[in-house]
Amino acid sequence: MTKLKNDTFLRALLRQPTDYTPIWMMRQAGRYLPEYNQTRERAGSFLGLCKNPDFATEVTLQPLARFPLDAAILFSDILTVPDAMGLGLYFSQGEGPKFERPLRDEWEIRDLTVPDPDTHLRYVMDAVTQIRRALNNEVPLIGFSGSPWTLACYMVEGGSSDDYAMVKTMLYSRPELLHRILDVNAQAVTAYLNAQIEAGAQAVMIFDSWGGVLSHAAYREFSLAYLERIVAGLKREHDGEKVPVILFTKGGGLWIESIAATGCDAIGLDWTMDLGVARKLVGNRVALQGNLDPTVLFSNPEVIRQETEKVLASYGSGSGHVFNLGHGISQHTPPENAAALVEAVHELSRKYH
Amino acid sequence: MTKLKNDTFLRALLRQPTDYTPIWMMRQAGRYLPEYNQTRERAGSFLGLCKNPDFATEVTLQPLARFPLDAAILFSDILTVPDAMGLGLYFSQGEGPKFERPLRDEWEIRDLTVPDPDTHLRYVMDAVTQIRRALNNEVPLIGFSGSPWTLACYMVEGGSSDDYAMVKTMLYSRPELLHRILDVNAQAVTAYLNAQIEAGAQAVMIFDSWGGVLSHAAYREFSLAYLERIVAGLKREHDGEKVPVILFTKGGGLWIESIAATGCDAIGLDWTMDLGVARKLVGNRVALQGNLDPTVLFSNPEVIRQETEKVLASYGSGSGHVFNLGHGISQHTPPENAAALVEAVHELSRKYH
Numbered sequence: 001m002t003k004l005k006n007d008t009f010l011r012a013l014l015r016q017p018t019d020y021t022p023i024w025m026m027r028q029a030g031r032y033l034p035e036y037n038q039t040r041e042r043a044g045s046f047l048g049l050c051k052n053p054d055f056a057t058e059v060t061l062q063p064l065a066r067f068p069l070d071a072a073i074l075f076s077d078i079l080t081v082p083d084a085m086g087l088g089l090y091f092s093q094g095e096g097p098k099f100e101r102p103l104r105d106e107w108e109i110r111d112l113t114v115p116d117p118d119t120h121l122r123y124v125m126d127a128v129t130q131i132r133r134a135l136n137n138e139v140p141l142i143g144f145s146g147s148p149w150t151l152a153c154y155m156v157e158g159g160s161s162d163d164y165a166m167v168k169t170m171l172y173s174r175p176e177l178l179h180r181i182l183d184v185n186a187q188a189v190t191a192y193l194n195a196q197i198e199a200g201a202q203a204v205m206i207f208d209s210w211g212g213v214l215s216h217a218a219y220r221e222f223s224l225a226y227l228e229r230i231v232a233g234l235k236r237e238h239d240g241e242k243v244p245v246i247l248f249t250k251g252g253g254l255w256i257e258s259i260a261a262t263g264c265d266a267i268g269l270d271w272t273m274d275l276g277v278a279r280k281l282v283g284n285r286v287a288l289q290g291n292l293d294p295t296v297l298f299s300n301p302e303v304i305r306q307e308t309e310k311v312l313a314s315y316g317s318g319s320g321h322v323f324n325l326g327h328g329i330s331q332h333t334p335p336e337n338a339a340a341l342v343e344a345v346h347e348l349s350r351k352y353h
Numbered sequence: 354m355t356k357l358k359n360d361t362f363l364r365a366l367l368r369q370p371t372d373y374t375p376i377w378m379m380r381q382a383g384r385y386l387p388e389y390n391q392t393r394e395r396a397g398s399f400l401g402l403c404k405n406p407d408f409a410t411e412v413t414l415q416p417l418a419r420f421p422l423d424a425a426i427l428f429s430d431i432l433t434v435p436d437a438m439g440l441g442l443y444f445s446q447g448e449g450p451k452f453e454r455p456l457r458d459e460w461e462i463r464d465l466t467v468p469d470p471d472t473h474l475r476y477v478m479d480a481v482t483q484i485r486r487a488l489n490n491e492v493p494l495i496g497f498s499g500s501p502w503t504l505a506c507y508m509v510e511g512g513s514s515d516d517y518a519m520v521k522t523m524l525y526s527r528p529e530l531l532h533r534i535l536d537v538n539a540q541a542v543t544a545y546l547n548a549q550i551e552a553g554a555q556a557v558m559i560f561d562s563w564g565g566v567l568s569h570a571a572y573r574e575f576s577l578a579y580l581e582r583i584v585a586g587l588k589r590e591h592d593g594e595k596v597p598v599i600l601f602t603k604g605g606g607l608w609i610e611s612i613a614a615t616g617c618d619a620i621g622l623d624w625t626m627d628l629g630v631a632r633k634l635v636g637n638r639v640a641l642q643g644n645l646d647p648t649v650l651f652s653n654p655e656v657i658r659q660e661t662e663k664v665l666a667s668y669g670s671g672s673g674h675v676f677n678l679g680h681g682i683s684q685h686t687p688p689e690n691a692a693a694l695v696e697a698v699h700e701l702s703r704k705y706h
Contacts, residue, residue: 163683168648172656215624215646215679217663254606254626271568273607293568295521303525310570326568330516 004202006139009071013203013244013266013287015320021312021349022070023342024142027328028063029075033335035062046091050076056127057134064139066335067342070322071139071203074131074196076124078146078207081188082155084120085112095159102158109177114188117195124192125199132200143201145192147208147249148185148230149223155181164213171222178222186226190233197235197243205246205268206230212251219255228262246289250327253278260285271326275314288315289322292341297325297333301340308344317352357555359492362424366556366597366619366640368673374665374702375423376695377495380681381416382428386688388415399444403429409480410487417492419688420695423675424492424556427484427549429477431499431560434541435508437473438465448512455511462530467541470548477545478552485553496554498545500561500602501538501583502576508534517566524575531575539579543586550588550596558599558621559583565604572608581615599642603680606631613638624679628668641668642675645694650678650686654693661697670705 004010008022030036039059043049049059060075079097083089088100103109115121132141146154154160156167156178170178193204211223227247236243247259248268259267260282269278269290278288296307308323315321323345329338357363361375383389392412396402402412413428432450436442441453456462468474485494499507507513509520509531523531546557564576580600589596600612601621612620613635622631622643631641649660661676668674676698682691 163648165648165651165683165685168646169651172649172652172660212625215644216627216630218646219625251604251625254630272565272572272604274569277569277607291568293521293571295516295518296525298518298522299525307525330518332518 004137004140006070009322010140010203010242010244012319012322013246013289014242015284015287017319017353019350019353020346021315021321021323021352023323023345024069024071024073025063025325025329025338025341026073028067028069028073028338029059030329031331032329032333032338033062033066046077047089050080050127051123053123053126053130057130060127060131060141061134063338064135067339068346069139069342071142072131072135073142073205074124074128074144074201076127076144078144078209079151079154080121080124081115081145081185081192082151084115084117085184085188087155097154098159099154103155103181106177109180112181112184114184114191117192121192121195125195128196128199128201140202141200142203142205142246143193143196143199144205144207145189147206147211147223148182148189148226149214150208150210151185151189152178152181153210155185164210168213171218175222182222182226186229190230193230194233194235197238201243202238202241203244203246204234205248208247208249208252211249216255219249219252220258223249224255224258224262227259227264231263244287248289257281266322268324269326275311275321276316279315279320284320287320287322289324291324291326294325294327294330294333297329297337297341299337301337301344304337304340305344305348308341309348312345312349312352315352319353323349357490357493359423362675363493363556363595363597365672365675366599366642367595368637368640370672370706372703372706373699374668374674374676374705376676376698377422377424377426378416378678378682378691378694379426381420381422381426381691382412383682384684385682385686385691386415386419399430400442403433403480404476406476406479406483410483413480413484413494414487416691417488420692421699422492422695424495425484425488426495426558427477427481427497427554429480429497431497431562432504432507433474433477434468434498434538434545435504437468437470438537438541440508450507451512452507456508456534459530462533465534465537467537467544470545474545474548478548481549481552481554493555494553495556495558495599496546496549496552497558497560498542500559500564500576501535501542501579502567503561503563504538504542505531505534506563508538517563521566524571528575535575535579539582543583546583547586547588550591554596555591555594556597556599557587558601561600561602561605564602569607572602572605573611576602577608577611577615580612580617584616597640601642610634619675621677622679628664628674632668632673637673640673640675642677644677644679647678647680647683647686650682650690650694652690654690654697657690657693658697658701661694662701665698665702665705668705672706676702 244265253273597618606626619640
């Protein structure tokens with residue numbers, strides 16, 4: 001196997017010395033790029049992009065052709081696993097992801113099974129293999145999945161929600177049913193991410209997008225406990241290289257000490273938490289990824305530079321920081337502002353290393 | 354002036370000894386009560402309720418007729434102040450509050466003026482006076498307003514938003530314009546709350562519903578700094594009685610030490626933060642109000658009792674805790690579950706006092 005030409009991202013996740021702070025952007029292959037919208041039109045839909053390895057490879061590489069990013073991330077969706085369980089993922093205009101057959105009856109929950117990643121999720125593994133080939137060892141490829149709790153939110157609600165009333169009613173009234181769903185999800189996500197690692201993903205990230213809607217106690221019981229099980233079950237080495245694991249609970253800043261205790265390599269943070277405060281709390285246990293407010297990219301290169309410097313300064317000197325946005329990049333972002341961000345991070349971070 | 358028959362709520366806010374933990378519920382006069390819906394129908398609309406002191410008095414008292422709550426809260430909206438500035442508050446079905454004339458031009462921002470509470474907001478003061486009379490000193494009356502930042506969100510966006518792109522673009526690109534809005538808002542909220550206090554409000558609460566969407570640094574500069582100015586400008590005593598001030602930043606758990614430093618008497622907390630952790634961080638500086646997840650009320654009296662006990666235990670022994678939900682009660686709550694909560698708090702909390 002050939003050596004990576006740029007392994008800055010992986011080194012930072014493992015808290016090894018680097019020359020500068022690496023950067024990638026959540027949702028970097030997305031609607032803010034005109035070339036993405038063109039490919040999506042050819043594919044017919046978002047799921048058409050995800051499920052066709054040629055299209056998935058094409059859009060994964062698009063942001064890297066524009067910006068000197070330090071990592072690529074598999075183009076896919078956080079909800080592929082419940083789709084493979086048979087719930088029927090679809091996207092309705094302006095309303096985000098939905099399931100045709102959400103979990104409505106106890107027998108449906110009892111009948112849930114762990115999908116085999118090599119059959120029902122073959123298209124993902126094919127995309128990973130093909131993207132790795134196309135990347136030609138320039139930068140590492142990140143694989144990912146939604147967290148068991150976040151998957152359960154969509155599986156029970158059937159889509160996104162303001163208050164997650166249905167899944168929380170289950171949590172408080174029928175916790176054993178929710179634990180059954182979470183148990184299957186945790187097994188499925190573990191198998192799915194391990195298959196991605198075997199197919200070539202060089203780091204993996206778990207998106208706990210809705211962990212932040214839980215109470216502190218419910219988060220531990222219904223989200224974190226399952227994240228911990230997944231971390232313990234992942235292949236942490238492949239082809240002689242370490243495969244770092246990043247956990248990202250949106251709105252989880254209050255809980256980072258317990259997230260760090262799961263055994264993950266890095267924690268993703270949204271913009272509500274000061275990186276310096278976070279670093280003090282987690283010590284040397286994990287790296288930190290984040291955390292610029294993506295709306296900063298609506299301003300201009302000068303402001304972007306100032307705000308980038310603030311994020312870098314808040315983390316301070318030394319390794320262990322991967323620069324990112326605190327949430328996915330908005331479709332309304334001017335691409336030249338994303339370029340300004342990548343340039344600012346690379347240039348301004350050198351003095352901290 | 355006659356003594357309050359039940360001053361438990363005020364004593365708890367001032368961290369004085371009480372026999373039990375007092376409780377009220379955010380949005381306790383609301384759509385989960387059939388009698389509220391009947392009055393609202395007679396009034397024609399939500400704003401029709403707010404702007405007519407007879408209706409406002411009637412719905413304010415409805416939850417107290419059902420449950421032995423320890424406080425009443427003025428029936429009104431957090432956005433009355435910008436409405437009085439001329440922005441034209443209205444409610445569109447299922448989309449929440451909106452403004453007919455959001456701030457779109459610089460001259461509109463320069464022309465903003467502080468509304469006189471005794472003319473444009475006279476209907477609020479009349480409601481306060483009338484509610485106080487109707488309450489007959491049974492329990493104290495809480496007055497309230499939205500925070501300068503939360504008002505600015507609606508004034509600039511024209512309604513609620515997923516990402517607050519417009520107001521955050523202003524924050525990062527034209528901060529001086531946003532500071533101008535916030536400065537007027539802070540003056541207006543101070544005058545408005547002082548007028549409520551003079552009209553008879555015995556405690557006041559500021560709802561910073563959208564503070565949690567800001568970065569840690571932006572929160573301090575664009576929300577907290579203005580909350581601090583308001584706290585410093587409020588009448589803290591009226592008719593020989595202390596008037597406690599409660600600050601509630603939804604999603605502000607990470608920042609409670611700086612919120613406590615504003616000089617407020619109490620901090621409202623949503624359900625993401627453990628009250629015991631919060632209490633350690635703020636020490637004896639402030640009381641804490643919260644923080645049951647309102648979705649617990651979708652379960653049943655037995656679960657409600659267990660979850661109530663957990664919240665009480667997390668705060669622990671001694672005064673300084675006002676029980677509340679971490680967010681407004683949902684319209685889908687069975688009223689008998691709200692009754693079970695009030696009963697559980699009163700009964701289970703005695704051992705902690």
